[in-house]
């Protein structure tokens with residue numbers, strides 16, 4: 001008699017663990033299940049909450065016409081054998097705070113989550129979402145000891161989607177017709193590449209004047225804060241969950257999509273030993289390759305300034321973690 005756990009080929013469906021079942025985590029669980037991408041394990045420290053969310057999502061399956069399993073838990077043992085682990089655990093910022101103000105609280109949470117999750121899913125690919133994003137991804141990379149291909153951060157897909165949204169609103173065109181890429185850190189020093197933004201192949205520099213483009217760039221840089229100020233409690237979660245689900249999808253379906261991804265750089269763009277957003281191809285092994293774009297001098301300078309700020313915060317985070325251990 002073969003039990004289901006003895007039969008990996010026939011019975012193992014892809015499984016994605018989401019650590020942190022808050023607003024981003026639970027919305028991501030919904031996206032993954034409703035896109036029929038994988039079974040989901042939602043883990044949180046709050047007892048009962050991930051279990052309740054999972055049951056609620058399970059009860060929607062007949063209506064949404066999918067058959068994915070969603071499990072809620074407080075125990076890492078239930079996450080074992082996951083193909084992907086997404087870390088959303090940690091505090092969101094409040095109005096008036098920068099993402100870097102979350103460093104102290106979230107560093108310990110993310111390091112612990114990463115260590116616990118890798119112990120149960122040693123072959124998983126990790127996607128970090130918790131802020132401050134680039135620093136948290138670096139800490140999770142260190143904590144897990146994973147090769148850089150298997151650990152990345154989500155921010156660029158979201159920042160790019162915001163830039164595309166603002167361009168589409170300005171021009172009155174379909175958002176899907178706008179393509180743009182935002183590189184750098186997930187913060188005020190992010191680097192929206194206006195030069196590469198197009199509407200169905202037409203550069204936006206042909207369609208909008210310099211002052212308007214600069215206004216849209218500034219709104220993109222402030223995109224997270226704009227929502228935090230409006231909501232007053234917590235930040236964005238619908239678009240962040242959509243953005244993360246696109247990365248999950250590209251990995252699980254081996255789509256090799258070229259997406260702005262926070263990754264550990266090893267000399268690309270003249271940067272080393274830092275995590276920052278650059279274009280990466282995402283497939284079944286995680287990051288398949290890092291694309292080095294030909295940047296102008298000012299774009300390169302902006303990327304380096306962004307990286308310098310991440311480096312300083314990595315050092316701060318390491319000091320904080322050293323004090324606590």
Ligand SMILES: NC(=O)c1ccc[n+]([C@@H]2O[C@H](COP(=O)([O-])OP(=O)(O)OC[C@H]3O[C@@H](n4cnc5c(N)ncnc54)[C@H](O)[C@@H]3O)[C@@H](O)[C@H]2O)c1
Nearest residue numbers: 020021022023024044045089090091092129130131154240
């Ligand atoms: N990278 C991005 O683009 C992006 C976008 C949106 C949000 N974020 C960040 O994602 C994080 C989560 O945001 P949210 O809106 O979902 O917040 P939230 O408060 O709704 O959810 C966070 C969850 O983490 C849980 N948690 C805390 N410590 C934990 C631990 N040790 N183990 C497991 N779970 C733990 C909490 O109980 C809570 O349910 C924040 O840091 C936020 O700033 C990043």
Ligand SMILES: O=C(O)C[C@H](O)C(=O)O
Nearest residue numbers: 093131223224225235236
């Ligand atoms: O702005 C935040 O604090 C959350 C997230 O990073 C976002 O950009 O929406």
